[in-house]
Amino acid sequence: MPHHTFFKFIWPSALAMLIFIALPIVSISIQSFFIEHEKVLVVVENCTPFGCKKETRVDIEASKVLEEEKPLGRFNWFGTYTNRNHLAFSELNQAWKESQNFNDFLGEVFNLPFYKALSFTLSYTFIVTPLVIIIGFFIALAVNRLPSFFKGPTIFICLLPMIITPLIGSLVLFWMIDAEGIIGSLLQIIFDDQNLSLKASPTLTWVMLFVYGVWHHAPFAFVVFYAGLQTIPRDALESAMIDGANRWEQTRYVIIPHLMPLAVFISLIQLMDNFRVFEPIVGFNAQASATSLSWLIYNDFRSGDGDMLFGSAAATSILTIIGISILMTPVIVRTWSANKPVIGAR
Amino acid sequence: MFFKTILTAGAIGLLSTASYAGCGIDSGSVRIGGNDFPAYQAVAEAASQCSGGGVTVSVDLNKDHKDRQVASLTANPAEFTSSLANNSALSALMNDGLVRPLNNLIAKHASGLQDMQFVTVDGEVMAIAYMANAQHLFYRSDILDAAGVAPPKTYEEVLAAAKTIKDKGLMEYPIAGTYAGWNLGLEFINMYLGHGGEFFESGSAKPAVNNSKGVATLNMMKSLTEYMNPDFLTYDSNAVQADWEAGKVALTNLWGSRAGPVTDGEGSTPEIESNTKFTSAPTVAGGSRPATTLWWDGFTVATNISDEDAEATFKAMMNGISMQMAVANAEKANWLIKGAQPNPAGVGVLASASGGALPYPMLPYFGAMHSAIGAEIVDFLQGNETAEKALEDVEAAYIAAATEKGFL
Numbered sequence: 001m002p003h004h005t006f007f008k009f010i011w012p013s014a015l016a017m018l019i020f021i022a023l024p025i026v027s028i029s030i031q032s033f034f035i036e037h038e039k040v041l042v043v044v045e046n047c048t049p050f051g052c053k054k055e056t057r058v059d060i061e062a063s064k065v066l067e068e069e070k071p072l073g074r075f076n077w078f079g080t081y082t083n084r085n086h087l088a089f090s091e092l093n094q095a096w097k098e099s100q101n102f103n104d105f106l107g108e109v110f111n112l113p114f115y116k117a118l119s120f121t122l123s124y125t126f127i128v129t130p131l132v133i134i135i136g137f138f139i140a141l142a143v144n145r146l147p148s149f150f151k152g153p154t155i156f157i158c159l160l161p162m163i164i165t166p167l168i169g170s171l172v173l174f175w176m177i178d179a180e181g182i183i184g185s186l187l188q189i190i191f192d193d194q195n196l197s198l199k200a201s202p203t204l205t206w207v208m209l210f211v212y213g214v215w216h217h218a219p220f221a222f223v224v225f226y227a228g229l230q231t232i233p234r235d236a237l238e239s240a241m242i243d244g245a246n247r248w249e250q251t252r253y254v255i256i257p258h259l260m261p262l263a264v265f266i267s268l269i270q271l272m273d274n275f276r277v278f279e280p281i282v283g284f285n286a287q288a289s290a291t292s293l294s295w296l297i298y299n300d301f302r303s304g305d306g307d308m309l310f311g312s313a314a315a316t317s318i319l320t321i322i323g324i325s326i327l328m329t330p331v332i333v334r335t336w337s338a339n340k341p342v343i344g345a346r
Numbered sequence: 347m348f349f350k351t352i353l354t355a356g357a358i359g360l361l362s363t364a365s366y367a368g369c370g371i372d373s374g375s376v377r378i379g380g381n382d383f384p385a386y387q388a389v390a391e392a393a394s395q396c397s398g399g400g401v402t403v404s405v406d407l408n409k410d411h412k413d414r415q416v417a418s419l420t421a422n423p424a425e426f427t428s429s430l431a432n433n434s435a436l437s438a439l440m441n442d443g444l445v446r447p448l449n450n451l452i453a454k455h456a457s458g459l460q461d462m463q464f465v466t467v468d469g470e471v472m473a474i475a476y477m478a479n480a481q482h483l484f485y486r487s488d489i490l491d492a493a494g495v496a497p498p499k500t501y502e503e504v505l506a507a508a509k510t511i512k513d514k515g516l517m518e519y520p521i522a523g524t525y526a527g528w529n530l531g532l533e534f535i536n537m538y539l540g541h542g543g544e545f546f547e548s549g550s551a552k553p554a555v556n557n558s559k560g561v562a563t564l565n566m567m568k569s570l571t572e573y574m575n576p577d578f579l580t581y582d583s584n585a586v587q588a589d590w591e592a593g594k595v596a597l598t599n600l601w602g603s604r605a606g607p608v609t610d611g612e613g614s615t616p617e618i619e620s621n622t623k624f625t626s627a628p629t630v631a632g633g634s635r636p637a638t639t640l641w642w643d644g645f646t647v648a649t650n651i652s653d654e655d656a657e658a659t660f661k662a663m664m665n666g667i668s669m670q671m672a673v674a675n676a677e678k679a680n681w682l683i684k685g686a687q688p689n690p691a692g693v694g695v696l697a698s699a700s701g702g703a704l705p706y707p708m709l710p711y712f713g714a715m716h717s718a719i720g721a722e723i724v725d726f727l728q729g730n731e732t733a734e735k736a737l738e739d740v741e742a743a744y745i746a747a748a749t750e751k752g753f754l
Contacts (some may be wrong), residue, residue, distance in 0.1 A: 036752040039441075039710065041551070044468035046431070049475045049642045049682055050705040056551075057467060058710045060443035074752070085746040110737065111725065179577065194518075200576035202728060285526055288579035288724045301722070302413055307438050307713050311750050 025321070032080055032314035034073040037066040080315040085296075087110045097148070115314075117291040118323075120206065125290070125327070126276040128213035132270055133263055134220020135214060141251070143222070144229045155226070162191075162219035170283025173212055202289035207288055212280045217273065220268050228262045230256070264335055271327050276320070293320045347703075367666050373400030374658025378417060378645075378666075382407040383603060383717040385477055385643070385679035389430070393666030403662055412438075419444040419689040424648040427659040428723065432643045433706040434713060436465065436473055445472055445646040446751035451660040455620025458669070460684050465644055467708075476667040477679040479602045480703060481524075481536060482638060482694030483628055488559045491518055497623070501540075501566055501630040504597055508573040511596055521573040522586045525727070532639070533719030536599070538563045539704050540630040540637020551711045553751040554742045556737040562631055564726055564733040571711055571727055579724065593618045599627055599638065605691035606677045611614040626697035636698045639706040642682070711753040718744035 001009075046055045067073075082089045095108035109115045121260045131287045143154055157247060161169060174338035188196050198204045232255060240250050278294035281287060293316060300313035362693050368553045378393060390405040397403040406426070408414070416438055418425035424444075431439060437447045438664045447470035452459070456474075465473040483504075485497050499502040504521070511520040523533060538545070543559040546552060571578050575589070587604055589595045591614035602662040609619050629636035645663045647656050672686035688696070706712075718740050726736035 035750045039752045041710070041753075042468075043549070045466075046468075046708055047464065048705055048708070049465070049478060050640045050699065053705075055707070056711075057437075060440070064443065075731055080750060083746045083749070086740045090744070111731065111735075113721070113743070173406040178573070195576060197576040199580050200578075244404045285580040285582075287527060288728070299717075307416065307441065307751065309680045309747060309750055312747070 004295065008267055026316040028317050030072070030317050032064060033076060033078070033311075034074045035311050036073045037063065037070070038074070039063055040066075045069055077309070080311045081319070084112065085275075085312060086114050086315050088114060091211070108255055113296065113318075114293075117293050117296050120341040121275060121277060121292045122324075123206065124213060124277050125271060127210050128217065128274050129270040131210075131214045132217045132221045133266055135218045136266070137225050137259070137263075139222040140225035140229055141255075143226060157221055161220045162216050162217070162223075166216060166279035167283050169216060170212055173208075173215075174284050176226065177208060199284070199286075205284070205286050205289040209277075209280050209284065209286060212284070213274065213277065216280075217230060217270060220269070224262055225259060228259045232258055244265045261335075261338075264331060264338075268328060268331050270333075271331065272324055275324050293323065351459045351647070356686075363606065368638060369401070369661055371396055371399075371401045371658045371661045375427065375600050375657045376401065376403040377425065377427045377630045378403070378407075378430065378656070378659075378663075378664045379426035379428070380407050381411045381417070382409045384606070385603060386430055386579065386617045388671060388675040388678055389476065389645075389663075389666045390702070391666075392671035393662045394664040396665050399617060401658060401662070415439060416442060416444065419648050419650065422650040423652070423655075423724040424562070424650040427648050427651050427655050428663055429643050429648065430643065431473055431646050432641050432741050434716070436646065437710050438642075439481075439646060440467065440472060444649055445674045446649045446656065447471060448474065448647060448660065451647070453614050454659070455661055456664060458684055460682065463682055465642065473644040473646045474663070475642040475682055476666070476672075477643045478695055478699065479641040479680065480638050480695045480698045481506055481532075481601050481627060482636070483625050484590065484598050484600050484605070484608070484620070484623065484694070485623050486593075486621050487623050488617070489520070492516055495635045497625055498597070501537075502571070504628055505569055505573070508570075508597060511675035511714055517594065517596055519573060519575045519594065520596040521570055522581065522589050522600075523570060523578060523599040524581055524583050524586055524600070525526060525571070525574070525581050525586075526579045526582045528716070528720055530723065531716045531718075533567065533596075533599075533708070534719045535716065536627070536638045537566055537630060539639060540627075540633055540635055542633055542635065545707070545712070545715055547648060553715065553741040555599035555715075556734065556741055560737045561733040563694050564723060564736060565725075566741045569725060572680060579727065590614075590622070591618065600697035601677075602680060602692060605694060606679075608691070609691055610677075624691065626694060627702075627703060636701040636703040638703045640695075640699055640703050641706055643679075643680060651675060688691060711743060711748050711751065714747040714751060714753070715740075715744050718747060 014052050032162055040059040042059045043054050043056055046053055072149045081087055084091055091107065091112060095105055099105040099108055110119055139158060143151065143158065181196050182196060187198070188194060194270050236254050237250060238329055240254050245253065276294050278298065281290055281292060281295050287333050297313045297316045300309040300316070310343065355726050362673060367668050370740060373513050376393070376396070378390050379718060380390065386407055390407060394403040394405050403691060412435055415431070415435060419429055420442065429435070429439065429445070452471060459474065463475045464471045464474055483498070489511060490507060493514055495510055498507050508520040509605070511517050524530070525533060538555070541559040541563050543555065543557070543563065545555055547554045558754040575581070578593065583601060583604060586595070586598055587608060588598055590598060590600070591610055593615065608614065608622055611619065627636035630637045631636060645667070647659050649658070667683055669683060669685040672681040672683040676687050676689055677691060680689055680695045722739040722743050723736045725731045725739070726733055745754060
């Protein structure tokens, strides 16, 4: 393809990527190095319906002068990244020195907001992603064998969890698993324990969020695998049958290798999606037991009456991007090296 | 039915034309934004009666108003000409100079305001308050009678009453509290003030909550949670109200603005409603101050709008907080407006205020403290760490946020 044709073809996408992907990332990385100016404080008398009191307030004029000089704020280098609400280097160092054994140290680490969120985010990613792939695969196999009359309705029902908006889906489940709800009270009857509550225990909250994640994402894996199953060459399956392969062996040696590229694709998408887990935490009101990196960003924007911590949110965003890149590297390297001989063969 | 609708519509039309004449505004754009609950709706509704002729009044109430207020008033011209605010919202707005002093407008257009309604900062009136709110004790008189205990005056008595109710098998979880997220932070603030605690080293923004009063506060909160539904960390005001109306709770420290809704003849049984009683927030640890914070709600006028719009907004809002509005909506709030009748469901707020409860602090860095508390004491309530460690975490989280905001 001549260069100018290629350029004509690609420039709208390149421009869109520049505006919607590259520029925001540059902008937040700049933002993450700055913190707000030191506020000029004055003590004044405040009067409210409940009486008068000397209280501190921000001197608006003096603060404005500072702000006009340097609108971005104070340059803070990696100060925001290393403070207690993010990577917390000095706290880690201190915990290492002071803790008696490794368990103590871990306790201290997971008490820090960033590491607490990271531990849930990673657990969620690594538990939900494989389960989604496995369950999606088996649903696809099962649906594929149904008589064609039932296929349409079954596929529609299987897709429902994905069609429902995540927030609504999690709210529906939230009420179902309530101690008064249908699932919650059923569990109480099954385990014969009146005090059993999924929302009260951190462990059960985690399990509940994992189950929600699998429920919500499995249809995606299912629909991709189902499409893949339609492309399996009949002759390969038939020759396997002639060779005496039973159903499991057909699946193991014909279907799975054929669908492998799809599994890689799904795990890529799922790793990205699950690392950004957010809606179920809000929907389940689960922030007391489980927080994620995305939730930390959201919290920076909601803490205090609209007083947003832009620098802190930007730093967490950059750390999230770094986290996703690290997670995806093995998968991308694998795809790339797997594709090379194919390209060469052409 | 159809005919009736037309008649009603006609009547409303007539009414609004009549009161429009009374607002005395010639032109301008009035845009009101605020939190969404019945009392605010009543004020906004009365203010929008001024719409007509050259004046447009638009109302946008949203329960997440606190998250958008700073952004929407920073725009020039501001999205809202008036933001309905309270103690903590006003500090956030004033930190960035987003609301204008009202002294001139008051001199020109206000009459019949009571002095207590002026929220002044350094001599400048920044907001005009129209209602008071506070969390206070709700109790079920029938359950307390059956248990043979008097309405509790202190948190120690609340615990004792809850124990009796539970031991007699009257209720499984007799206490409820708003213990989720932001609300949890406020519960700590209430209880800590009840213990006589100070949040900062005097005259600075340095935190000072890690002390014996802080530990006592946390221990009291933990003792209360032992009589709560195990899901207590997911309970906000709506959830507590739902459990109350379902008759599952006998004691709770809930907002004055919920007192009307739990006795309004809807969503509950007459038996529960007639036995729902209100009183002052309890004191704690031998203190004399009710463990709660007082909140005022008022209106502000934005800085980034034309003087003409500011004047129109002020006049429309004065109409919004008129005596007629307060009389017509007596049950919706504790109005601070002159001529308003006392609200029967408002005894709890008044009792807490006359008991000497403190107002929620209007400090520019208090929002950061509130968030840090709400996030960091959870581990203690779940039994994962000691009270001292939780308070140490609160201070550390606050220092990180306050440093970024430029207060330390």
